[in-house]
Amino acid sequence: MSAPAQRLTQDELVAAVNSVVGAEPDLIANMANISAMIFEAMPDLNWAGFYLWKEDQLVLGPFQGRVACTRIPLGKGVCGAVARDRETLVVPDVHEFPGHIACDAASASEIVVPVLAGDRLIGVLDIDSPVKGRFSSEDRVRLEEIVKILVQTIG
Known part of the structure; x- marks a missing residue:
C-alpha cells in the first residue's frame, strides 16, 4: 500500500x-514508515525513530532526523533506561535526566516507548523535540498505540 498523499494530523496518525503497516510483515520497513509518519504528523520534532535490541545493546534503526548515536548500552540515557525497565518514559527536560545522552544538542524533551513482543525486547521508539515539555499524556497514549500496531505485524 502506498503512503498517504497528504500531511497527516496527529488525530489521523494512529489510523x-x-x-x-497493518498488513506488512517486514519489521524494518514498518519501522521506517512509522518513523516518517510520526516525523511528518507531530510538530516540533527533531528526531523520530527506532533503536533495535541487538548484541545486548540498542542499535540505531530506521529514523527521521539528524545523525544519531549508533549504539546505546542498556541502562544508559533515556533509551537505555526504557530498554532496562520496559516502561514508557516522558522526559520534559532531558538536561535534568541523569545520564542523558545528547546525540543532538538541540534536543530538549523526549519520549521513549519500549517495543515488546511478549516478554522479548525488540527495541524502543524514541522521539525527540527541541521544545521543553513537548510531550503530553495524549502523545504517550498515541505512541503506545502505534507501537502495539507495530508489534502485531511481527510474525
Whole structure:
C-alpha cells in the first residue's frame, strides 16, 4: 500500500499507521514508515525513530532526523533506561535526566516507548523535540498505540 498523499494530523496518525503497516510483515520497513509518519504528523520534532535490541545493546534503526548515536548500552540515557525497565518514559527536560545522552544538542524533551513482543525486547521508539515539555499524556497514549500496531505485524 502506498503512503498517504497528504500531511497527516496527529488525530489521523494512529489510523494511518495501521493502514500503512497493518498488513506488512517486514519489521524494518514498518519501522521506517512509522518513523516518517510520526516525523511528518507531530510538530516540533527533531528526531523520530527506532533503536533495535541487538548484541545486548540498542542499535540505531530506521529514523527521521539528524545523525544519531549508533549504539546505546542498556541502562544508559533515556533509551537505555526504557530498554532496562520496559516502561514508557516522558522526559520534559532531558538536561535534568541523569545520564542523558545528547546525540543532538538541540534536543530538549523526549519520549521513549519500549517495543515488546511478549516478554522479548525488540527495541524502543524514541522521539525527540527541541521544545521543553513537548510531550503530553495524549502523545504517550498515541505512541503506545502505534507501537502495539507495530508489534502485531511481527510474525
